[in-house]
Amino acid sequence: MDISAVRAQFPILSRQIYGRPLVYLDNAATTQLPHPVWRAMERYYTQTHANVHRGAHYLSETATARLEEIRQSAAAFLGAESSDEILFTSGATEGINLLARAVEPLLTPGDRILVTAMEHHSNFLPWQELCRRAGCHFHVLPLTPAGEPNPEALHRLLALPGVRVLSVTAVSNVLGTQAPISDLARAAHAAGAWLFVDGAQGLRHGRLDMKELGCDAFAFSGHKMMAPTGTGALYVNAALLPRLSPTAFGGGMVDRVSREGSTYAGAPAGFEAGTPNIAGIVGLGAAIDYLTALDLGEIARREASLLARAETGLRALEGVTVYGEPKRRAGALSFNLEGVHPYDAAGLLDRLGIAVRSGHHCAQPLMEHLGVTGTLRVSPAFYNTEAEIDAFLAGVQKVREVTGLYHG
Amino acid sequence: MADIRALQDQIIRDFQRLEDPFDQYTYLLALSARLPVMSEERRAALTPVAGCQSHVWLDVRREGELLVFDADSDTMLIRGILCLLQQVLSHQPPAEVAEAELDFPEKSGLLLSLSPDRRKGIGSVIETLRLSARQLGRAP
Numbered sequence: 348m349d350i351s352a353v354r355a356q357f358p359i360l361s362r363q364i365y366g367r368p369l370v371y372l373d374n375a376a377t378t379q380l381p382h383p384v385w386r387a388m389e390r391y392y393t394q395t396h397a398n399v400h401r402g403a404h405y406l407s408e409t410a411t412a413r414l415e416e417i418r419q420s421a422a423a424f425l426g427a428e429s430s431d432e433i434l435f436t437s438g439a440t441e442g443i444n445l446l447a448r449a450v451e452p453l454l455t456p457g458d459r460i461l462v463t464a465m466e467h468h469s470n471f472l473p474w475q476e477l478c479r480r481a482g483c484h485f486h487v488l489p490l491t492p493a494g495e496p497n498p499e500a501l502h503r504l505l506a507l508p509g510v511r512v513l514s515v516t517a518v519s520n521v522l523g524t525q526a527p528i529s530d531l532a533r534a535a536h537a538a539g540a541w542l543f544v545d546g547a548q549g550l551r552h553g554r555l556d557m558k559e560l561g562c563d564a565f566a567f568s569g570h571k572m573m574a575p576t577g578t579g580a581l582y583v584n585a586a587l588l589p590r591l592s593p594t595a596f597g598g599g600m601v602d603r604v605s606r607e608g609s610t611y612a613g614a615p616a617g618f619e620a621g622t623p624n625i626a627g628i629v630g631l632g633a634a635i636d637y638l639t640a641l642d643l644g645e646i647a648r649r650e651a652s653l654l655a656r657a658e659t660g661l662r663a664l665e666g667v668t669v670y671g672e673p674k675r676r677a678g679a680l681s682f683n684l685e686g687v688h689p690y691d692a693a694g695l696l697d698r699l700g701i702a703v704r705s706g707h708h709c710a711q712p713l714m715e716h717l718g719v720t721g722t723l724r725v726s727p728a729f730y731n732t733e734a735e736i737d738a739f740l741a742g743v744q745k746v747r748e749v750t751g752l753y754h755g
Numbered sequence: 756m757a758d759i760r761a762l763q764d765q766i767i768r769d770f771q772r773l774e775d776p777f778d779q780y781t782y783l784l785a786l787s788a789r790l791p792v793m794s795e796e797r798r799a800a801l802t803p804v805a806g807c808q809s810h811v812w813l814d815v816r817r818e819g820e821l822l823v824f825d826a827d828s829d830t831m832l833i834r835g836i837l838c839l840l841q842q843v844l845s846h847q848p849p850a851e852v853a854e855a856e857l858d859f860p861e862k863s864g865l866l867l868s869l870s871p872d873r874r875k876g877i878g879s880v881i882e883t884l885r886l887s888a889r890q891l892g893r894a895p
């Protein structure tokens with residue numbers, strides 16, 4: 348990968364912040380957009396903008412065709428069987444909420460839903476709320492000290508009667524733990540449950556294949572893979588898809604509407620009420636093409652090596668706690684500096700031009716497990732450089748020095 | 756006691772003179788070191804300021820004709836800002852604290868690297884001080 352050519356596609360990366368070069372290491376929160384992505388959106392708005400699946404005029408048909416082409420390329424990107432399995436959403440949060448509503452009629456009181464203690468609130472609350480509405484039991488799978496879903500606890504919980512859903516993040520947005528999705532899918536299926544995956548952080552770590560992974564549904568956000576905010580998709584496998592009920596009602600999702608009663612279209616249209624974020628989806632399509640052309644394997648290797656460099660550097664510093672030691676870590680790493688509030692450290696790093704995240708990262712149950720109120724999180728992407736990781740490490744060292752100087 | 760406007764202008768000038776944004780923050784750390792730490796017992800006796808993600812404790816009282824307060828937080832940068840608030844507002848007549856237009860946090864640029872919830876927290880601290888000032892102003 349020619350890194351300077353890659354960086355040239357992301358003008359924001361050469362910005363100055365507080366008079367210093369920006370070191371953007373908050374890619375788990377959102378990633379930056381390369382030229383081809385926003386050019387595609389610009390082209391769409393200046394040449395093809397029209398509503399989809401509506402008019403029979405030239406622009407509408409072109410826009411509709413483009414949208415359906417992108418559905419195909421999203422299906423190929425995820426290794427889905429058919430493009431009907433791809434439902435466009437505004438992101439992972441909407442995808443998981445949609446899924447929870449859509450399976451609700453299939454559950455009976457007393458059924459069980461399992462999530463892990465490392466879930467983002469977006470893959471925790473929709474299930475907790477569903478359990479409350481449907482009278483189901485909500486279980487939170489504990490983690491091992493290394494920060495992985497505890498296999499014995501999983502075994503024990505899956506042996507309980509009535510487990511219907513196991514919903515797990517592909518990659519923890521805090522610890523970077525990569526969950527063993529295909530093992531979990533096998534275990535869930537053997538217990539008669541579905542395996543649902545929060546794929547928000549799971550996209551840039553190698554080629555995905557839904558059939559190989561064996562998951563029944565997978566939700567992701569475009570803005571964590573170089574696409575604009577407000578885009579994403581929910582993959583639902585063809586076996587489960589026809590059993591789902593629509594969750595949002597309105598234009599574009601109907602079969603026939605009358606005063607006496609109405610019938611709805613099947614997937615994907617039946618799950619996409621209202622005018623979609625067409626320009627955003629065009630951007631998502633361009634991002635898929637961009638990442639594929641860049642080579643997903645190469646992206647994954649590069650990000651893994653940057654993250655390992657950060658981890659090695661942090662562990663070599665005194666007074667730094669790195670959280671978790673999962674077998675496979677991807678995308679993100681959490682840590683704290685002894686005696687320094689994570690907010691203070693992040694504020695000081697920001698003044699050095701270094702963007703990292705601090706706080707609970709929308710994962711309060713995980714913070715509870717770690718026994719902290721917050722952490723610092725560093726999350727490189729392929730467009731970051733070794734020099735930026737070193738600048739980050741030097742920044743952390745500097746924060747340690749200045750806070751140590753004034754410590755009460 | 757200098758008036759609230761003059762004290763704020765001094766702080767704004769001090770921060771502008773520290774041109775490097777990182778130095779501005781290390782200056783906040785130095786201010787933090789000047790603010791006495793409250794004992795656990797004293798903290799426990801105070802109601803933490805509502806709406807703060809970081810913990811902030813305020814002990815506001817009247818001494819003679821003046822409003823006086825001590826403050827503490829679990830984060831150093833917030834302690835630095837509390838130290839500045841103390842310089843500006845403590846030992847001032849309650850009526851002036853209640854009416855003061857506080858623009859130094861904004862104009863000195865020191866809120867810029869704080870997360871939105873911490874910025875809101877600073878707002879709550881100022882609100883609490885104003886409220887106490889009104890109550891103390893009314894008391895005989």
Ligand SMILES: Cc1ncc(COP(=O)(O)O)c(C=O)c1O
Pocket residue numbers: 375376437438439440441467469470516518519520545547548568570
């Ligand atoms: C693991 C995980 N799940 C879900 C989400 C929610 O994604 P979005 O806000 O794009 O819906 C995030 C985003 O931070 C995440 O990291």
